[in-house]
Amino acid sequence: MQTLKVDLGDRSYPIYIGSSLLDQDDLIHPFLNGSQIAIVSNETVAPLYLQTLKQSLSGLKITEVILPDGEQYKNLDVLNTIFDQLLKDVHGRKTTLIALGGGVIGDMCGFAAACYQRGVDYIQIPTTLLAQVDSSVGGKTGVNHALGKNMIGAFHQPKCVVADISVFKTLPDRELSAGLAEVIKYGLICDAPFFEWLEANIEKLVARDEKALAEAVLRSCQNKAEVVAEDEKEGGRRAILNLGHTFGHAIETHEGYGVWLHGEAVAAGTVMAADLSKKLGWIDEALVQRAIKLLVKAKLPVVPPQDMTPAQFMELMSVDKKVVDGKLRLVLLKGLGEAVVTGDVPQDLLHSQLEESCK
Numbered sequence: 265m266q267t268l269k270v271d272l273g274d275r276s277y278p279i280y281i282g283s284s285l286l287d288q289d290d291l292i293h294p295f296l297n298g299s300q301i302a303i304v305s306n307e308t309v310a311p312l313y314l315q316t317l318k319q320s321l322s323g324l325k326i327t328e329v330i331l332p333d334g335e336q337y338k339n340l341d342v343l344n345t346i347f348d349q350l351l352k353d354v355h356g357r358k359t360t361l362i363a364l365g366g367g368v369i370g371d372m373c374g375f376a377a378a379c380y381q382r383g384v385d386y387i388q389i390p391t392t393l394l395a396q397v398d399s400s401v402g403g404k405t406g407v408n409h410a411l412g413k414n415m416i417g418a419f420h421q422p423k424c425v426v427a428d429i430s431v432f433k434t435l436p437d438r439e440l441s442a443g444l445a446e447v448i449k450y451g452l453i454c455d456a457p458f459f460e461w462l463e464a465n466i467e468k469l470v471a472r473d474e475k476a477l478a479e480a481v482l483r484s485c486q487n488k489a490e491v492v493a494e495d496e497k498e499g500g501r502r503a504i505l506n507l508g509h510t511f512g513h514a515i516e517t518h519e520g521y522g523v524w525l526h527g528e529a530v531a532a533g534t535v536m537a538a539d540l541s542k543k544l545g546w547i548d549e550a551l552v553q554r555a556i557k558l559l560v561k562a563k564l565p566v567v568p569p570q571d572m573t574p575a576q577f578m579e580l581m582s583v584d585k586k587v588v589d590g591k592l593r594l595v596l597l598k599g600l601g602e603a604v605v606t607g608d609v610p611q612d613l614l615h616s617q618l619e620e621s622c623k
């Protein structure tokens with residue numbers, strides 16, 4: 265097992281990465297606040313892993329909150345069902361919530377923990393590649409709104425993250441690929457050697473080679489932990505983690521939550537961001553092609569859905585959380601492993617990018 269630390273002063277926490285960690289009771293116990301626990305999971309993950317997790321928590325009173333499965337349920341109505349269950353079972357301020365699932369469960373459980381009785385502890389047990397490399401780390405929690413992704417939420421850090429790579433054995437291929445989009449993101453934005461390692465190992469990752477997957481989770485979490493430690497609440501640098509997301513979130517919202525997976529939308533959005541960076545003269549065509557080649561090998565889409573128009577992109581992107589005083593800010597690339605957040609993209613260049621991508 266490998267242990268990393270997210271260094272945030274008195275809100276610091278460990279990330280444990282390894283195989284068969286779910287039933288290791290010594291990992292979770294030290295982070296329980298009291299004897300009350302609520303495990304939040306969904307109808308797909310619970311039948312696979314809830315019993316194993318509960319074995320490591322024997323002797324404790326556990327509330328099970330099983331949500332419907334899917335991005336379309338990441339909303340305030342479903343969030344409220346978590347509160348219903350916690351109140352029904354009389355959970356107090358010393359309860360600990362445990363998120364057992366992918367990013368949807370992690371974001372919702374984390375947000376429930378941020379709100380319930382003005383804030384209780386929670387633990388992340390991510391079960392998708394995407395959740396292990398990204399969503400379980402960093403404390404961004406929240407739900408979607410019909411008009412925009414993750415529009416209602418809070419920063420609330422977990423007490424620990426347990427990333428058990430054994431759970432990938434049941435993960436569908438499409439979900440594994442979606443996770444690879446965020447893995448590739450780290451290489452592009454801040455870790456050129458990792459990008460090169462991914463180019464050399466992408467076939468192994470797609471074939472679910474355990475050693476390669478463990479390395480990808482470790483290096484992704486190292487990168488995310490470093491960025492989050494520097495800028496917990498996205499005052500500045502943390503926004504680089506949004507590469508491809510301004511376009512990607514527009515795709516997800518337009519298509520209907522759950523139709524394009526988050527990682528798929530991020531992949532297509534990443535190519536749009538790379539192309540735009542090239543139009544600005546910041547990177548060359550060769551780097552755009554390397555990014556596309558890697559994403560294609562990861563079995564990810566590299567163009568947006570063909571029913572989207574530039575006008576629809578512009579409208580949906582206008583509510584992006586990085587907009588300041590009505591001005592769109594985008595994460596673009598200045599080189600391999602070097603991202604910048606800019607509000608200075610000329611409108612005509614952005615429009616020609618959207619025209620080209622929507623062809």
Ligand SMILES: NC(=O)c1ccc[n+]([C@@H]2O[C@H](COP(=O)([O-])OP(=O)(O)OC[C@H]3O[C@@H](n4cnc5c(N)ncnc54)[C@H](O)[C@@H]3O)[C@@H](O)[C@H]2O)c1
Pocket residue numbers: 306308309312333334335338365366367368369371391392393394395398399400401402403404405414431432433434435436439442443526527
């Ligand atoms: N908070 C953050 O920093 C952050 C970062 C990235 C993404 N996100 C959010 O995360 C969400 C996407 O997360 P996701 O890709 O994990 O999607 P997800 O949570 O919908 O999980 C994907 C699918 O895999 C299933 N599943 C999960 N683990 C499984 C396993 N081990 N075996 C079999 N099936 C399994 C789920 O039930 C679901 O059907 C989006 O809502 C996105 O906005 C948040």
Ligand SMILES: O=C(O)C(=O)C[C@@H](O)[C@H](O)[C@H](O)COP(=O)(O)O
Pocket residue numbers: 398402404413414446498502503505506509585
């Ligand atoms: O942790 C971050 O910061 C990220 O931006 C990670 C992203 O991969 C993730 O999708 C995040 O939820 C997007 O955040 P948002 O603030 O753009 O909604």
Ligand SMILES: [Zn+2]
Pocket residue numbers: 398446509526530
């Ligand atoms: Zn993301």
